[in-house]
Amino acid sequence: MQIYVVKENDTLDSISAAFMVSAEDIAYDNQIAAPYPLAVGQALLIPTDEENFQKREVYVNGYAYPYIRNEVLTETLPYLTTLSVFSYGFTPSGNLIPPKTDDSRLLHEAWQQGVAPVLVLTPFDESGMFNNYLISEITHNMTAQQNLIDQMFLVMEEKGFAGIDLDFEYILPEDRVAYADFVANVRAQASPKGYFVSVALAPKTSANQKGLLYEGKDYKLLGAAADSVLLMTYEWGYTYGPPMAVAPINKVREVVEYAVTEIPTEKIDLGIPNYGYDWTLPFVQGASKARTISNVEAVQIAIEHDAAIQFDQTAMSPYFRYEKDGLQHEVWFEDVRSLKEKFQLITEYGLRGMGYWQIMRLFRANWLLLADTFDLHRPIE
Structure with missing residues (x-):
């Protein structure tokens, strides 16, 4: 695979001729719809006969809500090791709350394609809202904690989950050790049953980093407690923040550099x-609120408004500006260039693999680049 950046006056046919690759293949791999318009600065993945013989094996996880479109799910599953079903909640007494949409279809499709489904546990209450009180209650009330663990195992056995992902955020500083003990307790009871346990970590760059998102997450303790961890290396650019890259590589690298000092690299997945x-x-x-878009939609917006896509050399991320209804807009997204940078970081530090938040929108070029770069660890052959 090669990456080509569209220049002024390029057409799909001219690029096809230059690389001696069919225009249909380029259009399909990059999700370009007829009449095949292109944006200046757009990064295209070009299929070639060159094969990478030095691939290393990685674990790949994808998060999905139960209402994911079936065509997206079935096309994505071949590139995954695990599928994390988002999300189960719980009550203060430890009663498990299932997703509002039945998740049976996801588990069936996952096992059909040799992918291990994972139960994601999040402190969502019965209204489906995040509830910080639940974290304190379940980490300190051992009766409620054991009830929750028992109910998780019952559901996992009934439905066929292979593992648990603990996705707790905004943990209070005073619950730091209790939360790590909770993770360790879940793993101690899960391992004899053949279940694995992963834990999501806010993107810290030091042990004493201030802020509610960080203070309750102890990298060393949680790295020891879980089978694997996910570094949530995204959301620098976020819904209520100023325009910037969602996962600037310079910031992502800082998190990885700290993480590897506290957690074995073979346990770390890059978000x-x-x-x-x-x-x-x-x-x-x-007052401002950004609109979430897919990576494919971002390019379509650039084409629609004749905007040239730029590439920030520090963040190693694509962006552009356009005008609509008299208002200026700024868009940041991911493309095969920014993803290649993240893949190189995984290789450089010898990380276990990666986890995608989330797979609800198909980005075919990402999966093709992934398959060209790495060998996928599959739990079931």
Whole structure:
């Protein structure tokens, strides 16, 4: 595979001729719809006969809501090791709350394609909202904790889950050790049953980093407690923040550099965002709200408004500006160039693999680049 950046006056046919690759293959791999318009600065993945003989094996996880479109799910599963079903919640007494949409279809499709389904546990209450009180209660009330663990195992056995992912955020500093003990307790009871346990970690760059997102997450303790960890290396650019890259590689690298000092590299998965944001300018703190878009949609917006896509050499991320209805917009997203940078970081540090938040929107070029770069660890052959 090669990456080509579209220049002025390029057409799909001219690129096809230059690489001696069919225009249909380029269009399909990059999800370009007829009449095949292109944006200046757009990064295209070009299929070639060259084969990478020095691939290393990685674990690949994808998060999905139970209502994911079936055609997206079935096309994505061949590139995954595990499928994390988002999400189960719980009550203060430890009663498990299933997703509002039945997840049986996801588990069936996953096992059919040799992918291990994972039960994601998040502190969502009965209304489906995040509830910080639940974290304190379940980490300190051992009766409720054991009830939750028992109920998880019952559901996992009934439905066929292969593992558990603990996705707890905004843990209070005073619950730091208790939360790590909870993770360790889940793993101690899960391992004899053949289940694995992963834990999601906020993107810290030091042990004493301040902020509610960070203080309750102890990398060393959680790295020891779980079978694997996911570094949530995204959301620098986010819905309510100013325009910037969602996962700037310079910031991602800082997190990885700290993580490997606390956690064995063979336990670490790098978080990768499968989305971008469209901000209306000017940005006003407390008032502005970016719109979440797919990476494919971002390119379509650039084409529609004749905007040239730029590439930030520090963040190693694509972006552009356009005008609509008299208002300026700024868009940041991921393309095969930014993803290649993240793949190189995984290789450089010898990380276990990666986890995608989330796979609801198909980005075919990402999966093709992934398969060209790595060998996929499959739990079931």
